[in-house]
Amino acid sequence: MTYRSILAWTLLAASSAPAAAHDFWIQPDRYRPAGHDGIALTLQVGHGRDRQRSAIALRRIQRLQAFAADGRRLDLRAQLRPDPQAAADARFALPAGAWLLALDTDAGAQSRLPAPRFNDYLRAEGLTPALQARSAQGRSDADGSERYSRHSKALVRAGASAAAAGVAALLAQPLGLPLEIVLDADPQARAPRLPLRVLWQGRPLAGALVKLTRLEDDARPLEQRRTDAQGRAEFAVPGAGTWLLNAIWTQPLPAGAEVDFETAFTSLSFDIVDAAPP
Template sequence: MPHRVSSFAVALAALCCAPAAAHDFWVQPEPYRPESQAAIALTLQVGHGRDRQRSAIALRRIQRFEALASDGRRVDLRPQLQPDPRAPVDARFAVPAGAWMLVLETDAGAQSRLPAPRFNDYLRAEGLTPALEQRRLQGRDGAEGSERYSRRSKALLRVGAGVAPAEVAALLARPVGLPLEILLDADPHARGARLPVRVLWQGRPLPGALVKLTRLENDAEPLDARRTDAGGRAEFAAPGAGTWLLNAIWTRPLPADAEVDFETTFSSLSFEIPVQAPR
């Protein structure tokens, strides 16, 4: 069964010493519940609390930015994307009524190198125990650690009035082809007793991943964190009204002749629960 992470406060303290690459990244539409064909403003966000800021990622690194509907419609939004922290927004766009999933993917062109203590603390804080164990077995837990990394983010939109719950549920539970992907097996608007999460790695259930749940209106630290079970599943207590972020990280070792030790993927899913959610 999925379980709550023990010594979570210790892990969060270690995370404060982690590299900038460990900061959570997400796409944030305003609003999450627009009128049909109304303009939606979007920003790319990174970090939490005092470290939260607009992402300065270069457009050339963004390989995919699109909106997907439950009926298979796709809208390529990359032409509307001009990332610039100095501008009011990074993109403006509109989509027809219905449930839509925004999907953004970057390349793995960014790199991070850290002294051994900081790299090991980062791996522990993010639950990357296989990487820690590999470093120990190779006698490299006292050596500098390095990685290249990519970002994969989703955000749920409900456009217009009367969006069918079945439409939303289908989008939340359906993979969109990300190498590391967070899925929900229930619509958080339904306000059930639990929020069931699934994590896939290369299309298969991922056990042992650390999933964090953060309320973005008060994001100095995650509200909760759970590890996935053998089936890649975890459960949180159902969150209340607000804007929420789920995120997970996974890494894989690279060959000995590679420029860095690991390739790491950061994945997130953001969504909003209104004060007056339907029951």
């Protein structure tokens, strides 16, 4: 391998590391816009000192939609113009009520890392099946590669607060993301526990590592839990603030594929105000 090839590989590995290991989410400027006030939305990646606006290209974003509990669906992709140098990546207004924003990207991005960094990434994200697959193939000491996609949701309450039952029903309904976190309770209801499910290709996913992070202090997760055999996990309901749930899953690709794994990142952001509405 020439010096130029070695340098190119090193730069690629360094630039790919944040993309492979960092979370991606939808960040509304307000989770509870009043009346018909518009929402300014940004796409965020990373945590702590590595947090930044995502530089994802618009061509990679396959959908941005808003879903209401009564079945309404709004296509917002036309309002999306990702640009880390702009004040927002999208601006739009929503009718009164609770809405789930949903964004999907393609799997066009790739990451290639040296073996120690790739294995560390798999351990940190709880991707035990990938570690086992590498071991079974005798590739634990080989460089690792993957292609990956992003799948994110955000809960927004526009205008007057929606009825708690309506919000809970909206949250509990899967939206068809390839990897998806589904809440089975409204965080604002302030029940003692916050139950959730993780779905992979629409089916319960066992063994996924789910992290709960406070976005006002996001250097590290507040808590993390693994899903059980039914794809379920639960957290103690956190206090006031804006919150992020995220998970990652991966599957090996056939021998001869361009990369070793196909990985999906998923997230759900929401807020909790100081007091639950009456």
